[in-house]
Amino acid sequence: xxxxxxxxxxxxxxxxxxxxxxxxxxxxxxxxxxxxxxxxxxxxxxxxxxxxxxxxxxxxxxxxxxxxxxxxxxxxxxxxxxxxxxxxxxxxxxxxxxxxxxxxxxxxxxxxxxxxxxxxxxxxxxxxxxxxxxxxxxxxxxxxxxxxxxxxxxxxxxxxxxxxxxxxxxxxxxxxxxxxxxxxxxxxxxxxxxxxxxxxxxxxxxxxxxxxxxxxxxxxxxxxxxxxxxxxxxxxxxxxxxxxxxxxxxxxxxxxxxxxxxxxxxxxxxxxxxxxxxxxxxxxxxxxxxxxxxxxxxxxxxxxxxxxxxxxxxxxxxxxxxxxxxxxxxxxxxxxxxxxxxxxxxxxxxxxxxxxxxxxxxxxxxxxxxxxxxxxxxxxxxxxxxxxxxxxxxxxxxxxxxxxxxxxxxxxxxxxxxxxxxxxxxxxxxxxxxxxxxxxxxxxxxxxxxxx
Amino acid sequence: xxxxxxxxxxxxxxxxxxxxxxxxxxxxxxxxxxxxxxxxxxxxxxxxxxxxxxxxxxxxxxxxxxxxxxxxxxxxxxxxxxxxxxxxxxxxxxxxxxxxxxxxxxxxxxxxxxxxxxxxxxxxxxxxxxxxxxxxxxxxxxxxxxxxxxxxxxxxxxxxxxxxxxxxxxxxxxxxxxxxxxxxxxxxxxxxxxxxxxxxxxxxxxxxxxxxxxxxxxxxxxx
Numbered sequence: 001x002x003x004x005x006x007x008x009x010x011x012x013x014x015x016x017x018x019x020x021x022x023x024x025x026x027x028x029x030x031x032x033x034x035x036x037x038x039x040x041x042x043x044x045x046x047x048x049x050x051x052x053x054x055x056x057x058x059x060x061x062x063x064x065x066x067x068x069x070x071x072x073x074x075x076x077x078x079x080x081x082x083x084x085x086x087x088x089x090x091x092x093x094x095x096x097x098x099x100x101x102x103x104x105x106x107x108x109x110x111x112x113x114x115x116x117x118x119x120x121x122x123x124x125x126x127x128x129x130x131x132x133x134x135x136x137x138x139x140x141x142x143x144x145x146x147x148x149x150x151x152x153x154x155x156x157x158x159x160x161x162x163x164x165x166x167x168x169x170x171x172x173x174x175x176x177x178x179x180x181x182x183x184x185x186x187x188x189x190x191x192x193x194x195x196x197x198x199x200x201x202x203x204x205x206x207x208x209x210x211x212x213x214x215x216x217x218x219x220x221x222x223x224x225x226x227x228x229x230x231x232x233x234x235x236x237x238x239x240x241x242x243x244x245x246x247x248x249x250x251x252x253x254x255x256x257x258x259x260x261x262x263x264x265x266x267x268x269x270x271x272x273x274x275x276x277x278x279x280x281x282x283x284x285x286x287x288x289x290x291x292x293x294x295x296x297x298x299x300x301x302x303x304x305x306x307x308x309x310x311x312x313x314x315x316x317x318x319x320x321x322x323x324x325x326x327x328x329x330x331x332x333x334x335x336x337x338x339x340x341x342x343x344x345x346x347x348x349x350x351x352x353x354x355x356x357x358x359x360x361x362x363x364x365x366x367x368x369x370x371x372x373x374x375x376x377x378x379x380x381x382x383x384x385x386x387x388x389x390x391x392x393x394x395x396x397x398x399x400x401x402x403x404x405x406x407x408x409x410x411x412x413x414x415x416x417x418x419x420x421x422x423x424x425x426x427x428x429x430x431x432x433x434x435x436x437x438x439x440x441x442x443x444x445x446x447x448x449x450x451x452x
Numbered sequence: 453x454x455x456x457x458x459x460x461x462x463x464x465x466x467x468x469x470x471x472x473x474x475x476x477x478x479x480x481x482x483x484x485x486x487x488x489x490x491x492x493x494x495x496x497x498x499x500x501x502x503x504x505x506x507x508x509x510x511x512x513x514x515x516x517x518x519x520x521x522x523x524x525x526x527x528x529x530x531x532x533x534x535x536x537x538x539x540x541x542x543x544x545x546x547x548x549x550x551x552x553x554x555x556x557x558x559x560x561x562x563x564x565x566x567x568x569x570x571x572x573x574x575x576x577x578x579x580x581x582x583x584x585x586x587x588x589x590x591x592x593x594x595x596x597x598x599x600x601x602x603x604x605x606x607x608x609x610x611x612x613x614x615x616x617x618x619x620x621x622x623x624x625x626x627x628x629x630x631x632x633x634x635x636x637x638x639x640x641x642x643x644x645x646x647x648x649x650x651x652x653x654x655x656x657x658x659x660x661x662x663x664x665x666x667x668x669x670x671x672x673x674x675x
Contacts, residue, residue, distance in 0.1 A: 275667070276667035284638075287638065319633075
């Protein structure tokens, strides 16, 4: 389908024009019918009057000659009227001349109801009736009226009218076009705004107030879409910037170290040290990249946990066995019930392990780390708390963002909590942190497992 | 022990061959899937290390062809993509183990040795190196005749070392074997465990048996 067939403006204009044409045409047909009927009535009135006149005169006058004379007198000044009176013995009267006889001959089918008749290319309306003359003969009267004036008038009227209809249609089409274009202006404004938007200007929005209510929904949806785009775009560019920054630092130090070491001959041991140190950096880089990939996949919903029934107490005990080695002079406590969830063993191990490592690292000597497992309203609640300086409230919101390290130059990649959160989210759970009275607690809430 | 490496990435392939050679294996390297399939079908190899992304035939097709021909040598596949589907697919096709790139070479070596050891005679119950002895059934450890008290995890760690004398064990391998921890977050748990084990096994004795290879891991051997 060609583009113009889709044009709303054009379609509206054509619809206006069509509507105008239909209305005017209907009106015109109605008016011309009424005019026609009105004229027919006038003609009939006149013809019947003339017929009555002829009958009246015929019933009074004693001879055909007297009848003709009286009728001629009565008809003086009548234009366009023909009247013929015939008896069995021939023509009695002709008005205005002999042509009336031809008409009378042609009007055999006409009766006392006025009817139309054409003769020699001319249109007549005619009426005929019997006449009982005073002298005893029976005659026939035919009265006719030339109606070409009327038909000419009606024809003219109709021509004028169709012209008027055409003009009206054109005019409404043009007006419709203008109105539609005007009505479409907000749409063009939206298009214009959309055209201005590029990757660098995703903050652009269409003003919702200036838009007619019919388009408000569209504009809202459009703006909401822009909002979502802006957010993911922002996330993506943050991601790239973060990644570049995090990778640049270790690569820079690797390069410095290697360049300096190659600067002059060294002992085998020195070279070995260099390679070993490089290896440690490579490992760190590889881990950052793997973690970033995991987070990127999680953000796009591509991390799909396997589902098996996991007993959290058992898992917690295993984590304690391992990370407990880090907890010198710190008490580790595993509290609570046997709680099961359906989830991915490795991922949950990692998520809770991250929290435990954080807790142990931030607990001062003689402090305490508690892993608390409870069932609450059909949900598994996993709390990891530690004593020590609590996390300041303003940091609690962003602590789950990647590369956020509360202590400057702090250990670790700064990805642990971000990974923990994305694992929890992938398990349809939630995570929060709260701190009070020298105790910080991270709380994971997961849907309870089917085997619970 | 003969190992076939099918790897198209030049550096990786060369260093795999060199590393495995220096670890005492006879390693052959081919650089595409077609050669890999021919060598795998005709050669007499004990293990196949197979990259998944290969020109020509990919790793999956090579693996399928080998298994279809009834070759049941152990296959360790290498993948750059850490996708669950990849792992599942590889194991379903009959691979025995997998590693995601980038991996530590010591990790690869450990897996290779595990695969080659599989299916051989029952593991020994009495292990020892120099004057260190371990009775696996009785859970008893002695050094120079003196009884050493070990926790369960320390015992497991020492047993792991004694079963793999001379092998470099990476931290992540140790964490997964002894504690069943498969995510080595950036901690020094293994370091702490080794330090404690050394305090009991090595500190008061000579020769020292447990050695640190910086950046790589730990090895048990007489130097």
